[in-house]
Amino acid sequence: xxxxxxxxxxxxxxxxxxxxxxxxxxxxxxxxxxxxxxxxxxxxxxxxxxxxxxxxxxxxxxxxxxxxxxxxxxxxxxxxxxxxxxxxxxxxxxxxxxxxxxxxxxxxxxxxxxxxxxxxxxxxxxxxxxxxxxxxxxxxxxxxxxxxxxxxxxxxxxxxxxxxxxxxxxxxx
Amino acid sequence: xxxxxxxxxxxxxxxxxxxxxxxxxxxxxxxxxxxxxxxxxxxxxxxxxxxxxxxxxxxxxxxxxxxxxxxxxxxxxxxxxxxxxxxxxxxxxxxxxxxxxxxxxxxxxxxxxxxxxxxxxxxxxxxxxxxxxxxxxxxxxxxxxxxxxxxxxxxxxxxxxxxxxxxxxxxxxxxxxxxxxxxxxxxxxxxxxxxxxxxxxx
Numbered sequence: 537x538x539x540x541x542x543x544x545x546x547x548x549x550x551x552x553x554x555x556x557x558x559x560x561x562x563x564x565x566x567x568x569x570x571x572x573x574x575x576x577x578x579x580x581x582x583x584x585x586x587x588x589x590x591x592x593x594x595x596x597x598x599x600x601x602x603x604x605x606x607x608x609x610x611x612x613x614x615x616x617x618x619x620x621x622x623x624x625x626x627x628x629x630x631x632x633x634x635x636x637x638x639x640x641x642x643x644x645x646x647x648x649x650x651x652x653x654x655x656x657x658x659x660x661x662x663x664x665x666x667x668x669x670x671x672x673x674x675x676x677x678x679x680x681x682x683x684x685x686x687x688x689x690x691x692x693x694x695x696x697x698x699x700x701x702x703x704x705x706x707x708x709x
Numbered sequence: 710x711x712x713x714x715x716x717x718x719x720x721x722x723x724x725x726x727x728x729x730x731x732x733x734x735x736x737x738x739x740x741x742x743x744x745x746x747x748x749x750x751x752x753x754x755x756x757x758x759x760x761x762x763x764x765x766x767x768x769x770x771x772x773x774x775x776x777x778x779x780x781x782x783x784x785x786x787x788x789x790x791x792x793x794x795x796x797x798x799x800x801x802x803x804x805x806x807x808x809x810x811x812x813x814x815x816x817x818x819x820x821x822x823x824x825x826x827x828x829x830x831x832x833x834x835x836x837x838x839x840x841x842x843x844x845x846x847x848x849x850x851x852x853x854x855x856x857x858x859x860x861x862x863x864x865x866x867x868x869x870x871x872x873x874x875x876x877x878x879x880x881x882x883x884x885x886x887x888x889x890x891x892x893x894x895x896x897x898x899x900x901x902x903x904x905x906x907x908x909x910x911x
Binding site for chain 1: 786787819820821822889892893896
């Protein structure tokens with residue numbers, strides 16, 4: 537229902553969609569994110585449940601090519617009046633940033649900090665984009681698929697993951 | 710020498726035996742409880758299992774007033790510097806019991822976030838296995854520590870702690886020199902230790 541509404545109001549923004557057992561998902565470009573969010577807010581999707589991201593390293597990482605980014609930033613909304621839920625995915629290439637939602641949703645502050653910490657995706661316009669969970673000079677971003685599960689443990693025996701960055705300590709970010 | 714010159718109520722012994730006897734029967738635990746092992750300690754300390762039978766009932770939540778640290782639960786890498794600071798602040802002589810698999814080896818948490826064993830950053834005297842260990846195991850751990858204290862020489866304990874303070878000074882120097890956070894300084898020290906093939910940073 538809301539997806540048809542977005543189609544009518546902002547034609548062409550929804551590049552992909554699917555529904556699974558009433559769970560609706562749309563994919564939009566990051567340029568259209570703020571416009572869609574504004575529309576969603578007006579339509580009653582006022583509870584931002586979560587922001588997370590998914591790393592797809594096998595995707596072609598063409599900078600700016602449509603829908604080909606390495607990451608999906610995933611937003612979950614709940615409409616408290618109609619109890620409708622909507623998932624919005626925004627593909628983003630490595631090194632690109634996403635507009636911050638902190639202007640509309642206070643809760644986006646820490647969600648975006650967590651996504652930045654875990655995936656290294658930057659958010660434009662965020663008031664205080666620091667790492668949230670790991671320490672400030674933590675090497676790398678822990679939820680990227682190329683980050684070793686144990687964080688590149690030095691005492692690890694044979695059979696565990698390869699050392700992080702081929703044994704280099706890695707740049708700090 | 711005429712032994713009768715000494716009255717019957719005099720006993721000759723070694724200083725360390727007397728001192729260690731006093732030390733082992735009056736342990737003041739400092740519960741560093743971060744997970745479910747802490748709940749298990751509450752059972753250990755209360756009436757059914759009664760840790761007081763072994764002279765270790767005076768729980769103190771200030772490191773300044775305690776000499777036996779019980780590490781109860783998962784220690785994350787972010788927590789490691791805190792653990793080291795608190796250990797450094799404890800009254801000497803001090804002992805450490807690592808309770809449960811998380812504290813002893815990281816346990817099931819083989820991840821970037823979890824310290825793979827507290828013995829990498831502070832000296833541990835007794836390990837109690839279990840997830841979480843039953844109160845009986847914890848009491849057995851305290852008894853094992855008492856046995857250990859009984860056999861200790863006084864200077865050995867001093868050297869043991871001095872080595873830790875030296876590593877703490879090294880950590881602080883590293884932080885000041887390279888501008889690292891304490892977490893990152895410990896990580897660097899662990900990396901160096903790993904390259905040298907040593908399992909600990911103290």
